[in-house]
Each structure stands twice: as structure tokens, then as C-alpha cells.
């Protein structure tokens with residue numbers, strides 16, 4: 001099986017373990033399934049002086065066609081020039097090197113060659129040979145290329161999907177604005193006793209518009225900054241109550257998942273609106289204000305929304321007892337798995353415990369981040385301060 005003609009003649013050139021002949025090792029390399037060759041850098045243009053059968057099988061060349069030639073004949077039009085020059089430099093600097101490059105067989109077909117080159121020194125430390133192992137990694141490279149392409153396709157499809165979803169949100173928002181215009185028209189014509197009802201409905205639709213608006217301006221469709229949403233809701237209600245009542249919002253930067261944003265936005269609107277009505281109804285306008293707090297409870301993982309009236313003259317009735325909001329609040333609270341509780345010590349404060357799953361991202365996370373953590377705040381809300 002061993003072709004003695006191709007085995008290097010200088011036995012001392014290949015380092016053998018003491019006491020063993022060199023030829024058994026040459027025979028092993030010859031019989032190996034790993035394409036292997038030796039070049040002689042002491043000869044002009046560093047030609048091949050040994051090539052095993054596996055190398056000949058890989059490249060399709062006959063032994064006579066490769067012996068005496070520099071290995072560059074394996075390269076071709078698709079061989080990366082930069083990789084080729086790295087190989088040249090490593091050979092010139094007598095360094096080992098691994099490189100992956102496109103090579104061509106005798107019949108012109110291409111294959112990806114994972115090449116490992118090492119210098120071999122003789123017993124006096126002089127450079128004697130370069131040894132090279134070639135691995136055909138075409139299957140692996142093609143699989144990697146297919147994977148990269150599939151990833152690019154997927155990213156393009158996701159970007160398109162995101163664009164479409166934002167477009168849908170934009171259209172929904174436009175339609176809701178049309179509904180608001182129609183409601184305003186009807187409110188203008190309605191009996192003054194009905195006008196307040198129209199205004200409350202308009203405010204609810206505005207909550208929905210605000211959510212769709214924020215999704216667009218926020219540049220992502222999966223979540224909204226709920227603190228910002230609460231501030232917008234309060235601003236809308238201040239407008240509705242002709243600025244007779246003011247509201248303050250203390251909110252940790254929490255991102256609310258879009259699935260929960262609509263029911264939660266509506267619940268918050270009802271609770272806050274009930275407080276506005278309490279202030280006006282109690283005759284304490286000017287002395288009371290509405291206070292809204294949103295925080296993440298680190299101990300339990302849940303998010304809490306506390307809504308109440310602060311200041312002197314607060315009304316005695318709990319906000320949840322008000323006939324209007326309760327039905328909506330009850331249904332939506334159940335829908336998102338939240339819990340509503342009234343402070344037993346004070347009728348004007350209500351606390352909504354929201355499951356952590358409703359809040360997915362922090363607005364301060366880098367855009368596009370998928371960090372599923374609820375961003376915890378420094379502390380929970382101070383309910384005793386809600387007066």
C-alpha cells in the first residue's frame with residue numbers, strides 16, 4: 001500500500017521517537033484518510049514532495065501531476081485573495097496556520113478546504129518541510145451559508161411583519177380618531193345632561209388612541225411605556241374637567257405588554273376618572289388632587305397601580321363604588337388576572353395588583369431588546385402618602 005517513491009528520503013527530516021524507524025510513520029500517513037502532503041521549502045518554490053492517497057482522492061489529481069508543484073495550483077477564481085495572502089505570509093514567516101479557502105479539483109469542481117499547515121524542523125533545528133492537512137468542509141460551509149441566508153430571510157420577514165403591524169395600529173388610531181370626531185359632533189348636539197356621558201365615552205376612546213399613538217412613536221409594536229400612558233390619561237381628564245382638578249403621576253419606567261395595555265389603560269382611566277369625579281363632587285376643588293402611582297413590587301414580582309385622592313376634603317365613598325366605572329373595571333380586571341383592593345382605612349384609595357407577565361420590557365432597555373425583566377424600581381408606592 002505504501003508508495004515508497006513518494007516518502008521523503010531523508011529519514012532524519014521527520015522527527016521520530018528515539019529508537020523507531022521513520023518508515024512506519026510514513027506508511028501511517030500514506031494510509032491515513034486525512035489528505036496530507038509535505039512540501040520542501042529548501043527547493044525552489046516550495047514544491048510538494050509527498051502526497052498521500054487521500055489527498056489524491058480529494059483533488060482528483062494523479063501523483064505525477066502534483067509532485068514538484070507548489071500547492072497554489074489548487075486555487076482558482078473564487079479563492080479569497082486575502083486568505084491566500086495570509087497563507088503566503090505564514091509560510092514566509094515559517095508559522096503554523098489554519099485557513100479555510102475555496103479550492104478546485106482536477107475536474108474544475110470547487111470544494112472548501114480547511115487547511116492546516118505546520119513547519120517541520122530537523123534535528124539541528126533547520127526548517128526541513130511543511131506538512132499540510134486538508135479537510136473538505138464543503139458540507140459544513142454550505143450549511144452555514146444556508147443558515148445565514150435563512151436568518152436573513154427571517155429577519156426580513158419579521159421586519160415586514162413589524163411594519164405591517166405598525167401600519168395596522170396607525171389605521172386603527174385614525175379610525176378611532178374618526179369615532180372621536182363623530183362623538184364630539186353628537187355631544188355638541190346632545191342634551192346637556194347627556195353631554196357628560198358623551199365626554200366620558202370620548203375619553204375612553206382617547207385612551208385607546210393614546211395606546212396606538214404611542215406604539216407608533218415608540219417604534220415598537222409589542223409594548224408601551226405605561227407611566228407615559230398614565231400621564232397622558234391624566235392630561236386628558238384634566239382637559240375634560242376643564243382643569244378644575246389636577247393629577248400627579250409617579251411611575252417607574254415599566255413597559256406594558258400590548259395584550260394587557262388596552263384593558264389596563266381602560267381600567268386606569270376609569271379609576272382615575274372616578275377620583276376626578278369625587279373631587280368635583282365633594283366640593284373640594286382646589287384643595288384636593290388625584291394621585292397615581294405605578295410601581296414594581298420586588299418581593300412579589302407584581303406591578304401595583306395605586307390611585308387615590310390627596311388633600312383635605314376628600315370624599316368618603318371608595319372610587320370602586322361609583323356606579324359607572326365598576327362594571328368596566330370588574331370585567332377588565334378579571335380579564336387580565338389583576339386584583340382590585342380598597343384600602344380598608346381610607347375610602348379614597350384603590351390598589352390594583354397586576355400580574356408581572358403584563359409588563360415585559362423596560363423603556364430604558366436598548367431598542368429591540370428582548371430582555372424579559374420587569375425593571376424594578378427603588379421602592380414600592382407609599383400608600384400612606386395617598387391622602
Ligand SMILES: Cc1cc2nc3c(=O)[nH]c(=O)nc-3n(C[C@H](O)[C@H](O)[C@H](O)COP(=O)(O)O)c2cc1C
Nearest residue numbers: 039070071072074075084087088091117130131132
Ligand atoms: C504545506 C503547504 C500546503 C498548502 N496547501 C494548500 C492547499 O491545499 N490549497 C491552497 O490553495 N494553497 C495551499 N498552500 C498555499 C500555497 O502553496 C501558497 O503558499 C499560497 O497560494 C500563497 O502563495 P501565492 O500567493 O504565491 O500563490 C499550501 C502551502 C504549503 C506550504
